Amino acid sequence: MDDSRDFLENLYDAHAAALFGFVLALTRSEADASDVIQEIFVRLARQPRRAGRMKNPRAYLMQAAYRLVIDAARRRGTRERFVQGHEPGPLFAAADDPDETAFRAALAEALEELPPEQRATVHLKLWHGLTFAEIASILRIPANTAASRYRYGLDKLRSLLRPLYEEIK
């Protein structure tokens, strides 16, 4: 059991931050993001053999997180929005500069305007640097779909953030 605990600790230290950012971008709720991460690790503890067979742990964890978020949204009966009537938590680190603070707040709001599928794609591309093939395998969609979702999402962000971006550039 010590091996299993070490394995889970190493996995957490290596991937939990990325996982938290991804789930937080989808749910905008710190409580939901924490619950999703906990659920993933509890499932891994329940099935240590499956955990040991992971070829790409980051992709496996992201895929598991995405499925959990989608399933939770379906259970709630809301496919449009994942956020459920609570104040969204901060998505980005706090900044000292007021302009930067304003930009990060506007970026978080703009991301929330995107449909969940686009938001997931944009997040994985921009903040995790994944290829479209990797994103496609995580979201279980064709790579071309991932690329087009990213393009549409980025265009929308550009149009929403252009005035502020031009101002503080």
Next chain:
Amino acid sequence: MNPDPFESRLAATPLRELPPFLRTRVLAAAETRARRRAWFWPHPLAWGAVAAGWMAIASLHFAGPTAREASTFVPPGETPPEVRTESYLAHVRVRDIYLAGEEPMIRLDRSKL
């Protein structure tokens, strides 16, 4: 394809950090689950013992008499059930004749006279 300055600007925006309490909470929950699993999930040796037990039960089952054989088995010294039934029916026939007020007809085997 190189990212444009806007993409680079977005990608450079740092995500917030993981809440520090989460590590303890998540790993504790996972460990509790792993312990429970270890407690309820039998050791391979236990599976072997269960399998051996079932094999012993199965071999005893097939080595003994079948259900039909067991039901028709007559211990030594006891009258077989079909003979007991025949005797009982003969007794009932004689009783019915007496109850009807008739003399029972005695069939004689003339060849033995």
